[in-house]
Amino acid sequence: MCRFFFNCLPSSFCMPSMSEEVIYTDLKFQDSSKTENAQEFGKSGIKVYINFNMQMEKLDKLQSFKEELQSNLSLQLIQNMNSSVKIKNLSNMLQEMATKLCYQLYTKKIEHNCKPCPRKWLWHEDSCYLLRREYKTWKMSEKECQALNASLLKIKKKSVLDFINSHGMNYIWLGLSPTENPINNKYFDETIISSDWLINTTSDISDKMYCGYKYNDYLYYTSCVETRYYFVCEKLANPVKIENTLSD
Missing domain, CATH: 1.20.5 (Single alpha-helices involved in coiled-coils or other helix-helix interfaces)
Structure with a gap:
């Protein structure tokens, strides 16, 4: 106020x-x-x-x-x-x-x-096989398969062994690593899951090395350089083209 x-x-x-x-x-x-x-x-x-x-x-x-x-x-x-x-x-x-x-x-x-396989190749399960009835050394056979983007035959299943036998193929080189200490002949049932199928290719193979081959149901080893046998190339089959199944 x-x-x-x-x-x-x-x-x-x-x-x-x-x-x-x-x-x-x-x-x-x-x-x-x-x-x-x-x-x-x-x-x-x-x-x-x-x-x-x-x-x-x-x-x-x-x-x-x-x-x-x-x-x-x-x-x-x-x-x-x-x-x-x-x-x-x-x-x-x-x-x-x-x-x-x-x-x-x-x-x-x-x-x-x-x-799904190239012409002249045979189709079995998920692989293609080329049967070559020509006598060549293991190294020559391996090189020819490599040139076709394939490898030497590996028998990892009984069905593959039966398939090859059905075509009367014997004395054929296999995709096994060359060795200086060959094993005795073995029945294939004993080798189907063997890690030896993982081949280690080598550029130099001496006359002292041995390579595996198939005869009937057995695996044998012989000189990689001196011996000449038949061989089989194998590679994965391509997927089947659905549209080709409808054509002749």
């Missing part, structure tokens, strides 16, 4: 002095300014609050939209994966059916278009 003091003269009205009027006016102006500032601050605060709420609402909407997109993307990925698995399974089934059909056609016509 502001109190004003007046100087009163006798028999006259009490009037505020000039300095008191100035003080009063200044106080009134200051109070008015504070009120206006408070109102302006209040308005600004309301605007900031409203803008903040609007931005938060937008942010919430964006977050919800992002989560919805992620959910839809996850569902789409799962559907695509399931579709890919189904397509792959169907493709494998068709490939298996085409291979079986091709093999039936191959038994009737060896050079059928669907055969």
Whole structure:
């Protein structure tokens, strides 16, 4: 509360002095300014609050939209994966059916278009075989097979041994590593799973080295340099082309 003091003269009205009027006016102006500032601050605060709420609402909407997109993307990925698995399974089934059909056609016509082996090669299970009835040393035989992107015959399964025997092939070089310490003749049932089938080729084969060959159902060793036998090249068969199974 502001109190004003007046100087009163006798028999006259009490009037505020000039300095008191100035003080009063200044106080009134200051109070008015504070009120206006408070109102302006209040308005600004309301605007900031409203803008903040609007931005938060937008942010919430964006977050919800992002989560919805992620959910839809996850569902789409799962559907695509399931579709890919189904397509792959169907493709494998068709490939298996085409291979079986091709093999039936191959038994009737060896050079059928669907055969997954080169011309003059024989198809058995998942491999192609080229039977060469030419007498050559082990090294010469190996080089010829390598030139055809193949290797010398490896008998790792009884079914392969039976297949070769069915064509009357004996005295044939095998894809075994040359050795200076040959083993005695062995029955093939004892050697089918042998690690010796993992051939280590060598550029230099001396006349003291021995190489393996097949005769009937037995494995024998003889000189790699001096002896000449038949040989068989083998390599993996190509996948059967489904469209070729439908052509003559």
